[in-house]
Amino acid sequence: MSSDPELFDKVVNLCKRRGFVFPSAEIYGGFRSTYDYGPVGAQMLRNVKDAWWRSMVQMRTDVVGLDAAILSPPQVWEASGHLQNFTDPLVDCKNCKNRFREDKLDDPNTCPNCGETGTFTEAKQFNLMFETQAGPVAGSGAQAFLRPETAQGMFTNFSNVLNTSRKKPPFGIAQVGKSFRNEITPQNFVFRTREFEQMEMEFFVPPADAQEWYEYWCKERFDWYLEHGIPEEKLRLRPHDADELSHYSSGTSDVEFAFPWGWDELEGIANRGDYDLRQHAEHSGEKLDYFDQANNERYTPHCIEPAAGATRTMMAFLMAAYDEDEVNDDTRTVLRLHHRIAPFKVAVLPLSKKEDLIPTSKEVLALVQPRYMSDYDETQAIGRRYRRQDELGTPLCITIDFDTLDDRAVTVRERDSMEQERVPIEGLVGYLSDRLD
Numbered sequence: 001m002s003s004d005p006e007l008f009d010k011v012v013n014l015c016k017r018r019g020f021v022f023p024s025a026e027i028y029g030g031f032r033s034t035y036d037y038g039p040v041g042a043q044m045l046r047n048v049k050d051a052w053w054r055s056m057v058q059m060r061t062d063v064v065g066l067d068a069a070i071l072s073p074p075q076v077w078e079a080s081g082h083l084q085n086f087t088d089p090l091v092d093c094k095n096c097k098n099r100f101r102e103d104k105l106d107d108p109n110t111c112p113n114c115g116e117t118g119t120f121t122e123a124k125q126f127n128l129m130f131e132t133q134a135g136p137v138a139g140s141g142a143q144a145f146l147r148p149e150t151a152q153g154m155f156t157n158f159s160n161v162l163n164t165s166r167k168k169p170p171f172g173i174a175q176v177g178k179s180f181r182n183e184i185t186p187q188n189f190v191f192r193t194r195e196f197e198q199m200e201m202e203f204f205v206p207p208a209d210a211q212e213w214y215e216y217w218c219k220e221r222f223d224w225y226l227e228h229g230i231p232e233e234k235l236r237l238r239p240h241d242a243d244e245l246s247h248y249s250s251g252t253s254d255v256e257f258a259f260p261w262g263w264d265e266l267e268g269i270a271n272r273g274d275y276d277l278r279q280h281a282e283h284s285g286e287k288l289d290y291f292d293q294a295n296n297e298r299y300t301p302h303c304i305e306p307a308a309g310a311t312r313t314m315m316a317f318l319m320a321a322y323d324e325d326e327v328n329d330d331t332r333t334v335l336r337l338h339h340r341i342a343p344f345k346v347a348v349l350p351l352s353k354k355e356d357l358i359p360t361s362k363e364v365l366a367l368v369q370p371r372y373m374s375d376y377d378e379t380q381a382i383g384r385r386y387r388r389q390d391e392l393g394t395p396l397c398i399t400i401d402f403d404t405l406d407d408r409a410v411t412v413r414e415r416d417s418m419e420q421e422r423v424p425i426e427g428l429v430g431y432l433s434d435r436l437d
C-alpha cells in the first residue's frame with residue numbers, strides 16, 4: 001500500500017491552484033473545515049454524482065430516484081435511533097484543552113497534540129446532529145434537524161414510492177444530496193467535513209433473499225470504483241468484525257481506499273434487516289410493508305444499503321489520479337482521471353490568438369460543446385496550455401493551427417500518452433465519441 005504524505009499536500013495544493021476546492025469564507029479567514037468547490041471542482045463533483053446516478057438509477061430498471069428534504073422533524077430521528085445513538089465519544093485534554101474523538105485515538109491515554117499522558121476527561125457521548133428551529137417561534141413543534149444522512153428519506157417515503165412507481169421488492173430508492181454532521185474532529189481536507197454530500201441507496205428485498213443481495217451489492221459497488229479508474233491495489237473490501245456491527249445489521253462491509261494516511265472508508269454496504277421500516281412503522285402508526293400477491297403473504301422487506309460519500313469519493317479520485325512524469329527534463333503534473341469523472345472532456349485550443357484562427361476555432365467549439373463539457377483557451381504558449389489541461393485531467397486537447405485553414409483538420413492530443421493525431425473536422429464528433437462515450 002502506498003503511504004505518501006507528500007501526495008496529500010500536492011493534491012490539496014493543486015485543488016487550490018487550479019480551482020477545484022477552496023477553503024470556505026476564505027476572505028474572512030476560513031470557516032471551520034468547510035470547503036467550497038470551485039469552477040472545475042463543482043464540475044468534477046457533479047460528474048462523480050452523475051456517474052453514480054447513471055450506474056445506480058439510469059442503467060437499471062429496479063432502482064428509482066428520490067430527492068428528499070434536508071430539514072426534518074424530530075420524530076424521524078427518534079424513530080431511526082439517531083436522537084439517542086448518533087453519538088461519538090468526546091474527550092478533552094485537560095492540559096492543552098484540545099478535543100478528540102476517543103474511538104479514533106491511537107492511544108486512548110495519550111494526547112496526540114501535547115503528548116501528555118493521563119490528561120483526558122471521561123468520555124462524553126456527543127450527538128452529531130445539527131439542530132435548528134423552523135419558523136420564528138421557538139418551542140415545541142419548531143424543533144428541526146439537518147439530516148445527518150440521506151437514508152431516512154427513503155424509509156419515510158417507502159409507501160409513497162411503492163404506490164407510485166410500480167416497483168415491488170426487490171427494488172431500490174436512490175438519493176444524492178447534502179448531509180450534515182457536527183463532527184468532533186473534521187480532518188484530512190474534504191475527507192471528513194461537517195457538511196458533505198452522500199450517495200445512498202436503500203434496496204428492499206424479500207427477507208429470504210437478503211444475504212444474496214448483500215453479496216451482490218458488495219461486488220457491484222466495489223466494481224464501480226474500479227470501472228471509474230481507481231486501481232485495484234488502492235481498493236479493498238473489508239467486512240466488519242462482529243463487534244463493529246450495529247445491533248440490527250447482519251453484515252456490513254466497507255469499500256476502503258489507500259489514502260496517504262492509510263486505508264479508510266469510501267462507502268459502507270450494510271444488510272440492515274427490517275430495522276428501519278419496522279421502526280418507522282411503529283413510530284408513525286403507518287403500515288410499511290409489502291403484500292406479495294403471488295404468494296399471498298405480507299412481509300416487511302429487508303434492506304441492503306450501499307452508502308457512499310460523494311465529496312470523499314471525489315477526493316479519492318483525485319488522489320488516485322495524481323501523477324508526475326518527466327517530459328523533456330521537466331516534471332509534468334497530470335491527473336489521470338477517468339473521462340467520465342474529469343471536469344472537462346475536451347479543450348479547444350487555437351494555436352495562437354491570431355484572428356485568422358478564431359472563426360474555425362469557434363466552429364470546432366460549437367461542434368463539441370453541446371456534446372461534451374469543453375474548455376476554451378486561446379492565451380499563452382500552447383505547451384503551457386497543454387500542461388494546464390493535464391493538471392485538470394482533460395483527456396483530449398484539440399488544437400487548431402494554420403494548416404487547419406487549408407486542410408480542415410485539427411490536432412488531437414491525448415493526455416496520458418501525449419500522442420497527437422490529425423483528425424478532419426468533419427469526422428471529429430465521431431472520433432470523440434469513440435474515445436469518450
Ligand code: ATP
Pocket residue numbers: 149181183190191192193194195196197198265266267268307308309310311312313
Ligand atoms: P465514519 O466512521 O468515517 O465517521 P460512518 O461509517 O459513520 O463514517 P456512514 O454513516 O456509513 O459513515 O456514511 C456513509 C458514507 O458517507 C461514508 O462512507 C463516507 O463516504 C461519507 N461520510 C460520512 N461522514 C462524512 C463526513 N463527515 N465527511 C465526508 N463524508 C462523510
